[in-house]
Amino acid sequence: MNYESTFIVSPELLTEKVEELTAKAVKIVEASKGTVKTVQQLGKKRLAYSINKFREGSYIYMELNGAGEMVNSLESFFKFNDSVIRFLTIKVEKKKVVAKPDTKTELKATEVSQNEPATEQSPLA
DSSP: OEEEEEEEEOTTSOHHHHHHHHHHHHHHHHHTTOEEEEEEEEEEEEEEEEETTEEEEEEEEEEEEOOHHHHHHHHHHHHHOTTEEEEEEEEEOOOOOOOOOOHHHHHHHHHHHHHSOOOOOOTTO
16 A cells, blocks of 8 residues: 655754654664655744644655555654654555546537527427
C-alpha cells in the first residue's frame, strides 16, 4: 500500500536534530519491511493555530510503501517523541480514470432539439 506521511516538529529543534529525527523515521519504516520513496524537508512554516504554544514548526513530508504494521510503528514513534508536535499519515489510492463524455454527440443532440419546431397539442387530441 502507498502512504503519505507529514509530521511537524518543534521549531526550536536544530537542523541536525531534524535530520536525525527524519533518519530515525526512515529506519523505522525500513525495519517494518517498508520502503521510503521520497523524503522532503519543507522547512519552517507558520501554523494556522498554535500547537503546544508553538506558532510555527518544521514540516517533513514522506512517501511510503508498506503494510499497515509499518504505519502503526511509525505513528507510535511520532506519538512518543516529544519533538513531534503533529503528524498525519494517509493512504494513497490510485486515481480512477473517468471517461469523458463525447461533447460532439451532446452538442448535436441539443442542436437537433433546438431546431425542431415546437408543436402544441391540444389536450383533447
